[in-house]
Amino acid sequence: MRTGIVKDRRYMEHNMGASHVENPMRIDAIYDMVEKEITFPYLEIEPRPATEEEIQMIHSLSYVNLLKETSGKERVVLDPDTATSARSYEVALLAAGGLLKAADLIIEGKIQNGFALVRPPGHHAERGRPAGFCLFNNVAICAEYLIKKHGFKRILVVDWDLHHGNGTQHSFYDRNDILYFSAHQFPHYPGTGYWDETGLGSGKGFTVNVPLDPGKTDEDYLFIFRKILSPITALYKPEFILVSAGFDIYRADPLGGMMVSEDGFGALTSELLALAHDFSK
Ligand SMILES: [Zn+2]
Incomplete structure (x- = not known):
């Protein structure tokens, strides 16, 4: 299966x-x-x-x-x-x-x-x-x-939820065995997730935040995945990819300001499956 x-x-x-x-x-x-x-x-x-x-x-x-x-x-x-x-x-x-x-x-x-x-x-x-x-x-x-x-050595967590995953970021902020990538509406709840939050100590560079104005579309998210997430993933070579798949970036979400469509979620998932296929055996 x-x-x-x-x-x-x-x-x-x-x-x-x-x-x-x-x-x-x-x-x-x-x-x-x-x-x-x-x-x-x-x-x-x-x-x-x-x-x-x-x-x-x-x-x-x-x-x-x-x-x-x-x-x-x-x-x-x-x-x-x-x-x-x-x-x-x-x-x-x-x-x-x-x-x-x-x-x-x-x-x-x-x-x-x-x-x-x-x-x-x-x-x-x-x-x-x-x-x-x-x-x-x-x-x-x-x-x-x-x-x-x-015993895995490199885990990638991709968080496409509308909100920044402050708890996930803080759990691994000083570590390089778990790379946290989040694209999120900013400024917005919970207030964390600016560009300059990139990790500490041996975790420096292993937290990647993409703060976004509202109104981002399927094309915008695909651009971010292809131009930022994909090259980082190619360098990091994660053994396992986890996704915080919040669906509040959906265009009709009453609380969020993003414009992602049903097809957009499918396209983002396809991008991640391709990355998993290439790097996470
Ligand atoms: Zn959310």
Whole structure:
């Protein structure tokens, strides 16, 4: 099987309130689409929960405990954007674990690539705090898992979400074994991600930020991927590519200012698949 999709309606059990934009209906709609409209064969991946040890590769023990204590409570407000419901902690473990399971299946050769359709999202979550709808930093946990568990030496994280992935950047800012690349609307939430944020110490040059005015189109994003991301990837030769595939750069997104179309997402994905084919065996 070529592609695996992490899909589990338990991801709907995390609920930050009926009026919250990051609500369970989002993933329900996507799962409906997957079930009705995807015609190619794919492997449906049942996620496993990440272990506390795996979560603590990125997050502090005190933060893990803080989230664990929300378990069973109807609502805990963590910051102005982010809250939990009774099952959020367990669902957050399942979100991170969904990526880990997909990565394992790729490494085992069962699939060539995977799409983790999970929530809550992760790229704003910092070592010791949640942020911007994010509880655990799923992509950072997966990148570290690939290094620590599977012995990879070079991981590329591409973040095309509208927002800068502050938590992911900060997780690996002084390291060169995980290269973080983000194109994002700027200035915008969370405020980080300017050109001059390029890494520290041995990580200098291994954080790449492309801050953008709103209004960028498919062609603009393809230009950035071909002229900036592609040559960097050719030099870095990542063994594994992870993508923070936020779809809020979509042209009809009510919160974002970008103009990417359905075809644009397809074209960006094709670019990344070509890079993975060339460099990530
Ligand atoms: Zn976003």
